[in-house]
Amino acid sequence: MTWYIRLWKFVTLAHGAGGKETEELVRNLIVQKVPPELWKVGEDGAGLDALDDSALIPLGGGRYLAVTVDSYTVKPIFFPGGDLGKLAASGTINDLLMAGARPVAALDAIVVEEGFPVEDLNKIVESYVGTLAENRVALIGGDFKTMPKGQLDGIVIASMGIGFTEHPIVDRNIRPGDKIIVSGYLGDHGAAILAAQQAVGVDLGVESDVKPLTDLMLPLLDRYASYIHGAGDPTRGGLAMLVNDWAEKTGTVIVIDEARVPVRPQVKEYAEMLGVDPLSLASEGAAVLAVAPEKAEEIVEFMRSLGYEQASIIGEVYEAKDPRHRGRVLLRSVTGGVRILEPPSGEIVPRIC
Amino acid sequence: MCLGIPAEVKEVRGHVAVVDFGDGVLREVDAGAIEDLKPGDLVIVHAGVIIERLKGREAEELVRNIQEFIEELERRAEELARLYGLPEAGAGAAPVGGGEG
Amino acid sequence: MAEQPAGMGGVPGYRPEASVLRDIESMLRSRSLVERIVEKIKRLAPLAARRVGQTPIKIMDFCGTHEYTVTHYGIRSLMPPEVEIVAGPGCPVCITPAYYVDVMIKLSLEGVRVYTYGDAYKLPGSGRRGRDIRSLEEARAAGGDVVVVYSVLDAIKMAREDDKPGVFFAVGFETTAPATASPVVAGIVPKNLAILNVHRLTPPIMRYTFETHRDNPIRGVIAPGHVSTIVGAKAWRFVVEEYGIPTVVAGFEPVDVLLAILEILRQLAEGKPRLVNEYSRAVTWEGNVKAQRMIEECCEVVDAAWRGIGFVPRSGLAFRDKYREVDALHQYGIKELTPEEWRYDLPPGCRCAEVTLGIAKPTDCPLFMKTCTPGTPYGPCMVSSEGACAVWARFGGGGLAEEIARSLGIM
Numbered sequence: 001m002t003w004y005i006r007l008w009k010f011v012t013l014a015h016g017a018g019g020k021e022t023e024e025l026v027r028n029l030i031v032q033k034v035p036p037e038l039w040k041v042g043e044d045g046a047g048l049d050a051l052d053d054s055a056l057i058p059l060g061g062g063r064y065l066a067v068t069v070d071s072y073t074v075k076p077i078f079f080p081g082g083d084l085g086k087l088a089a090s091g092t093i094n095d096l097l098m099a100g101a102r103p104v105a106a107l108d109a110i111v112v113e114e115g116f117p118v119e120d121l122n123k124i125v126e127s128y129v130g131t132l133a134e135n136r137v138a139l140i141g142g143d144f145k146t147m148p149k150g151q152l153d154g155i156v157i158a159s160m161g162i163g164f165t166e167h168p169i170v171d172r173n174i175r176p177g178d179k180i181i182v183s184g185y186l187g188d189h190g191a192a193i194l195a196a197q198q199a200v201g202v203d204l205g206v207e208s209d210v211k212p213l214t215d216l217m218l219p220l221l222d223r224y225a226s227y228i229h230g231a232g233d234p235t236r237g238g239l240a241m242l243v244n245d246w247a248e249k250t251g252t253v254i255v256i257d258e259a260r261v262p263v264r265p266q267v268k269e270y271a272e273m274l275g276v277d278p279l280s281l282a283s284e285g286a287a288v289l290a291v292a293p294e295k296a297e298e299i300v301e302f303m304r305s306l307g308y309e310q311a312s313i314i315g316e317v318y319e320a321k322d323p324r325h326r327g328r329v330l331l332r333s334v335t336g337g338v339r340i341l342e343p344p345s346g347e348i349v350p351r352i353c
Numbered sequence: 354m355c356l357g358i359p360a361e362v363k364e365v366r367g368h369v370a371v372v373d374f375g376d377g378v379l380r381e382v383d384a385g386a387i388e389d390l391k392p393g394d395l396v397i398v399h400a401g402v403i404i405e406r407l408k409g410r411e412a413e414e415l416v417r418n419i420q421e422f423i424e425e426l427e428r429r430a431e432e433l434a435r436l437y438g439l440p441e442a443g444a445g446a447a448p449v450g451g452g453e454g
Numbered sequence: 455m456a457e458q459p460a461g462m463g464g465v466p467g468y469r470p471e472a473s474v475l476r477d478i479e480s481m482l483r484s485r486s487l488v489e490r491i492v493e494k495i496k497r498l499a500p501l502a503a504r505r506v507g508q509t510p511i512k513i514m515d516f517c518g519t520h521e522y523t524v525t526h527y528g529i530r531s532l533m534p535p536e537v538e539i540v541a542g543p544g545c546p547v548c549i550t551p552a553y554y555v556d557v558m559i560k561l562s563l564e565g566v567r568v569y570t571y572g573d574a575y576k577l578p579g580s581g582r583r584g585r586d587i588r589s590l591e592e593a594r595a596a597g598g599d600v601v602v603v604y605s606v607l608d609a610i611k612m613a614r615e616d617d618k619p620g621v622f623f624a625v626g627f628e629t630t631a632p633a634t635a636s637p638v639v640a641g642i643v644p645k646n647l648a649i650l651n652v653h654r655l656t657p658p659i660m661r662y663t664f665e666t667h668r669d670n671p672i673r674g675v676i677a678p679g680h681v682s683t684i685v686g687a688k689a690w691r692f693v694v695e696e697y698g699i700p701t702v703v704a705g706f707e708p709v710d711v712l713l714a715i716l717e718i719l720r721q722l723a724e725g726k727p728r729l730v731n732e733y734s735r736a737v738t739w740e741g742n743v744k745a746q747r748m749i750e751e752c753c754e755v756v757d758a759a760w761r762g763i764g765f766v767p768r769s770g771l772a773f774r775d776k777y778r779e780v781d782a783l784h785q786y787g788i789k790e791l792t793p794e795e796w797r798y799d800l801p802p803g804c805r806c807a808e809v810t811l812g813i814a815k816p817t818d819c820p821l822f823m824k825t826c827t828p829g830t831p832y833g834p835c836m837v838s839s840e841g842a843c844a845v846w847a848r849f850g851g852g853g854l855a856e857e858i859a860r861s862l863g864i865m
Contacts, residue, residue, distance in 0.1 A: 009585065335527045336528075337531045342850070349602050351571065357706070357736075361475065366638075385674070398735050400571065402636060419478070430720055
């Protein structure tokens with residue numbers, strides 16, 4: 001891969017936006033510095049080689065330890081449908097679930113700006129711990145630091161999760177023929193946050209979908225673990241980033257049928273008004289699965305029976321017929337025409353053109 | 354070059370109008386470029402400014418105008434094709450439908 | 455009022471009263487209607503090609519938003535081999551001279567707050583990649599004061615609240631000019647906010663474009679719909695009268711664009727070029743006269759520079775002396791660019807100017823998707839989400855999408 005980072009003089013917001021730039025920075029600035037033999041633990045473990053939702057360490061006897069870490073920052077800290085604490089807890093739990101693991105414990109590291117209201121901090125921690133507790137996840141350690149005023153904007157939470165699994169889901173197992181399933185409406189979180197940031201006194205009528213997917217994923221894993229070849233939550237970068245990542249990792253072509261992707265009408269309209277693609281907007285309470293075709297319909301029915309009424313098959317994985325097609329995502333638009341669905345790139349900014 | 358978004362005017366306050374883009378978001382936009390703006394008007398907004406009012410206040414009227422344009426164009430296209438001796442096309446007489454889901 | 459479409463019942467925040475607009479939108483994106491019009495296009499295209507004596511027939515979508523519609527909805531993949539859709543110079547960000555970007559970067563680093571539309575935020579100036587600060591985005595990362603706004607009103611509100619000296623970067627064509635003119639004429643721009651007026655006009659550049667295509671003429675023009683709401687359909691009369699090119703003012707939904715293509719083919723097959731207004735729901739013959747008057751009140755038409763192209767006669771707007779107190783050129787003592795001082799302002803190797811004029815396709819440029827990508831744009835056409843290169847990069851222009859679809863047997 002071309003070493004794009006040298007083309008930048010400074011780190012910009014785009015590098016942290018979860019799109020192509022983030023991936024390039026991580027691969028080139030971080031992964032490259034680690035000797036390949038230290039990318040993972042154990043022959044059949046998964047680590048920097050997979051860059052998946054969670055890393056996997058084999059424990060022997062077919063069991064794996066799943067570990068994930070993420071830092072969370074959002075503006076505004078309290079947004080329609082949630083807050084930073086719920087976001088951190090849900091993100092941690094979901095990253096474990098997407099690796100096929102049962103979440104067991106979490107650790108946190110909180111950094112706060114001098115002068116931050118204790119009341120707000122209390123609410124955030126209550127929400128973080130509360131969300132973990134509701135999902136029977138223990139909080140077993142952490143760290144707390146303060147930075148001088150002006151050196152940090154508010155608060156950042158880093159959250160680490162630990163889980164166990166006997167049927168790890170590693171995205172590189174996605175194969176031609178697999179059907180792509182989403183659990184529900186996409187882009188709610190991204191739209192709610194953009195609305196809260198962009199306009200004053202706006203009521204989009206859409207709340208962030210932030211929530212742990214325990215009630216969906218644990219039953220699914222119990223019944224269908226061996227049929228689920230890939231799982232991911234379309235957070236930053238949205239569905240567009242996730243499916244591109246899958247296609248690239250597996251060298252396949254993924255075809256998405258736009259008309260079948262569930263997006264709330266007002267999220268679609270709002271995104272269009274700002275000139276952003278709803279498929280690039282983040283969801284914090286949705287799952288995307290790649291499943292064996294013979295079980296796809298049954299799995300969707302099961303998801304619906306669990307209360308995920310918008311669960312749908314939205315696409316399919318194909319074998320690339322030409323090496324140049326590997327890693328591409330094709331989107332059949334609502335009009336029937338086709339285009340490439342690129343991973344999002346750059347910071348999401350509203351546009352007029 | 355210019356993203357123009359249709360919206361419905363909810364309120365007019367002198368130089369400024371409050372509009373709904375159909376997403377439930379109410380936004381203040383500049384109404385300085387339009388004469389006699391009224392709540393209920395359908396408009397096109399670009400860069401935070403109402404640049405034009407849609408002709409025809411009722412949905413039915415707008416839809417009808419577009420349908421007429423399409424049907425007229427199709428009719429002429431068919432005439433032309435016949436003139437050049439191309440075989441009759443299958444579609445043509447079906448009414449113009451709305452979106453399908 | 456129409457009933458709520460199925461599947462939307464109970465959606466929180468869904469407003470049935472807004473369904474007028476949604477009805478039109480869903481009609482103009484309807485797959486069955488698209489298929490019907492495409493079928494007619496396929497019937498007429500061979501006739502038109504025979505009559506014109508040229509294959510493929512080159513149809514220019516002048517406007518970046520039309521190019522977006524064409525690419526986003528995969529319209530090229532629906533076209534018969536006789537029809538080639540080429541992108542025109544309709545991206546105001548791509549053609550804004552590097553000089554003004556440099557000026558804004560400098561101001562932002564000197565403590566003046568720069569307000570910009572998101573479109574111009576990543577636009578590179580003349581700086582070298584990786585060595586200089588070459589966009590407002592990089593200026594902000596380096597400590598410059600840069601704020602992305604959706605409208606001038608947002609900038610005015612912020613400037614009133616915080617009292618900081620600021621400059622608004624007013625890029626854009628005729629469509630965007632009223633956004634600048636309206637608050638200026640209304641006298642509501644606060645003293646601490648100045649405006650850098652780099653608005654450009656579209657009819658002069660369209661004329662310029664035709665002159666560069668003499669060898670391989672453009673056979674049809676899809677004229678810019680939203681520019682036309684301001685300037686009126688009449689602004690494009692010269693295209694038909696002087697160049698004999700069928701011209702259709704079109705809206706921005708996929709069906710709008712397909713109808714424009716069908717109408718152009720029909721005119722070609724008949725051999726009678728005309729000016730047709732497909733976008734009559736928004737565009738009149740005369741245009742928005744009030745907006746025209748507002749622009750005329752505070753701006754005069756001047757010779758102006760286009761990036762990579764140079765000075766084009768009477769193709770830009772500048773504030774009249776009467777309004778110099780809002781003019782950033784005056785307030786900050788910025789020298790205006792002159793034809794003598796203008797230097798070719800594209801980076802070496804970049805073919806943006808040819809892409810802008812529709813002479814080259816993005817895929818003809820050796821830098822395209824090699825060292826020039828949406829994340830690390832080298833030339834301006836890769837920056838704006840409407841720049842032809844950026845659109846092709848995101849949506850796989852150049853036939854790749856069709857090629858893959860055919861190889862998988864899904865088209």
